[in-house]
Amino acid sequence: MARVLVGVKRVVDYAVKIRVKPDKTGVVTDGVKHSMNPFDEIAVEEAVRMKEKKLAEEVIAVTCGPAQAQETLRTALAMGVDRGIHVEVSGPEYDTLQPIHVSKILAKLAKDEKVDMIIVGKQAIDDDSNQTAQMTAAFLDWSQATFASKIEKTDGKLTVTREIDGGLETIEVKLPTVISADLRLNQPRYATLPNIMKAKKKPIKKVTPADLGVDTTPRIQVVSLEDPPTRQAGAILEDVDQLVVKLKEGGHI
Numbered sequence: 001m002a003r004v005l006v007g008v009k010r011v012v013d014y015a016v017k018i019r020v021k022p023d024k025t026g027v028v029t030d031g032v033k034h035s036m037n038p039f040d041e042i043a044v045e046e047a048v049r050m051k052e053k054k055l056a057e058e059v060i061a062v063t064c065g066p067a068q069a070q071e072t073l074r075t076a077l078a079m080g081v082d083r084g085i086h087v088e089v090s091g092p093e094y095d096t097l098q099p100i101h102v103s104k105i106l107a108k109l110a111k112d113e114k115v116d117m118i119i120v121g122k123q124a125i126d127d128d129s130n131q132t133a134q135m136t137a138a139f140l141d142w143s144q145a146t147f148a149s150k151i152e153k154t155d156g157k158l159t160v161t162r163e164i165d166g167g168l169e170t171i172e173v174k175l176p177t178v179i180s181a182d183l184r185l186n187q188p189r190y191a192t193l194p195n196i197m198k199a200k201k202k203p204i205k206k207v208t209p210a211d212l213g214v215d216t217t218p219r220i221q222v223v224s225l226e227d228p229p230t231r232q233a234g235a236i237l238e239d240v241d242q243l244v245v246k247l248k249e250g251g252h253i
């Protein structure tokens with residue numbers, strides 16, 4: 001049976017209207033609602049289903065982030081994860097934490113915890129990097145199955161359907177492997193109140209990147225962040241003749 005590590009990131013809630021900081025170095029996060037990255041809910045759901053089907057013996061969730069990231073871990077525990085690891089990173093160190101760092105952390109924990117499967121979301125909706133699964137697999141020299149929309153487990157192997165441009169690809173990967181969850185993989189469950197209460201008793205281990213021997217010096221510097229251009233106002237035209245005139249003028253309609 002497999003041991004599974006799941007990456008869960010605390011991000012600005014998908015429904016929040018994002019505001020860029022006046023100095024263009026990032027987005028406003030203070031006082032803004034945060035939630036588990038939606039693709040990570042799907043990753044957790046898949047791991048918990050594996051446990052329920054007795055295909056996995058233990059599911060461990062890991063988050064890298066400030067103290068508040070513990071809430072994200074608790075949500076994962078309430079969804080059925082067995083235990084959590086909080087890799088504490090906060091302040092300026094967290095502002096510049098990049099997928100390469102998270103990948104090194106996941107790779108180290110995968111070895112320490114002797115897991116044979118890592119499931120992460122296909123991308124974090126805050127930085128849209130879509131790099132962590134790929135880099136983690138590279139650091140570990142494991143197989144990878146990204147953008148998974150269906151996973152079937154047979155002895156020592158997984159058959160994974162991948163969402164690719166304009167179609168689906170089915171591949172077979174050997175364990176140990178890294179998977180990234182796409183939108184159609186499953187419908188994640190809600191954490192029920194009794195399970196939220198039970199989750200409070202589940203263990204969370206705290207470590208730092210330094211404990212894991214991971215250097216978090218930034219590799220990338222964000223030079224500038226811009227809001228998308230605001231759309232120009234449209235105009236209502238009376239009839240087709242007016243439209244033809246406008247089109248000939250080549251102006252905006």
Ligand code: AMP
Nearest residue numbers: 007008064120121123124129130131132
């Ligand atoms: P990214 O490569 O940043 O788009 O993130 C892809 C996936 O990696 C996310 O959906 C998470 O599962 C995982 N991940 C990224 N950042 C973190 C983090 N700070 N803590 C835990 N998992 C993370």
